[in-house]
Amino acid sequence: MGGGETVIFREKFEDRMRRIRMAGRAVLGQALPDDAPWYVLCVQTGREQETGEAVRDCGAEVLVPMRKGKQRKRRGRILPAVDEVLMVGYVLVRTAGTAEAMSGLMSFERVVGVLGGWERPFPVSAGRVQDLIGKASGGRYDWDRECSITVRAGELVRISEGLFGGNDAVVITPNGQGKGDVVVEVEMFGQKTPVILPLAMLEKL
Incomplete structure (x- = not known):
């Protein structure tokens, strides 16, 4: 091009948002105190563990509470109950409650939202999460209880x-x-x- 013209490349809105969200992943592994609150990711049903692993790989603390599922019968035999996700469609993440961190969480493929909205995410106290995990591991929420x-x-x-x-x-x-x-x-x-x-x-x- 001649005449000293300046060419401006405009970034597409979708690409810009993806870049911002991917940059937010860098803060997910920030060290937090033990009493820091947790946040709730809304994820595609059946993708809770997969999504939890992906977020955990970025350094965030992640919980996907489990419980014993329903006993099933097959050909007259009772099959032992297997572990299954307790909170269908949800994953617990402990990270900074900042817009940057929430934006980073929204960058994962199977995440559809953050409980309360990414601008004002709903915090769940560490005590409530500990109570939930303790009762789940103790069998309180097992299907056949x-x-x-x-x-x-x-x-x-x-x-x-x-x-x-x-x-x-x-x-x-x-x-x-x-x-x-x-x-x-x-x-x-x-x-x-x-x-x-x-x-x-x-x-x-």
């Missing part, structure tokens, strides 16, 4: 523990077996969100 309540569709219940503890919810799928899971709808951050929870996390109102 007997509970003292049953619930009907449309019934209002209270979530007594876990990440959503303290919130009221509406039962979407009934459970009259006294064990297993329930789909409830909980209102948080101005919107109603369906969540799969163990029956053991609910109490009658």
Whole structure:
């Protein structure tokens, strides 16, 4: 090109956002105190462990709580229960609660959001997370654990523990077996969100 012209290459918006988010991964491994809060990643169902490993590889502290799943029968034989993800669609991450860190978390392929929004992410206290992990490892949330309540569709219940503890919810799928899971709808951050929870996390109102 002649005439001393200056050529300006404009970066596409999508490429710019990807660059910013990838740069945010650098802060995910920042050292934090033991009482620092955790944040909740919303991820594609079935991709919890895969996503957790990818985030962990960047230096962040990650938890994907597990529990014993449902016993199954095959050809008349009872198969032993296998471990499965407790919080379907969620991964716990302890990292700085900054916009830069949240942007870094959003750069992972299977992440669809951050609970509360990346600008004001919802912090979960270290004590609440420790309580959740302790109860999960102790078998409280195992699928076949007997509970003292049953619930009907449309019934209002209270979530007594876990990440959503303290919130009221509406039962979407009934459970009259006294064990297993329930789909409830909980209102948080101005919107109603369906969540799969163990029956053991609910109490009658």
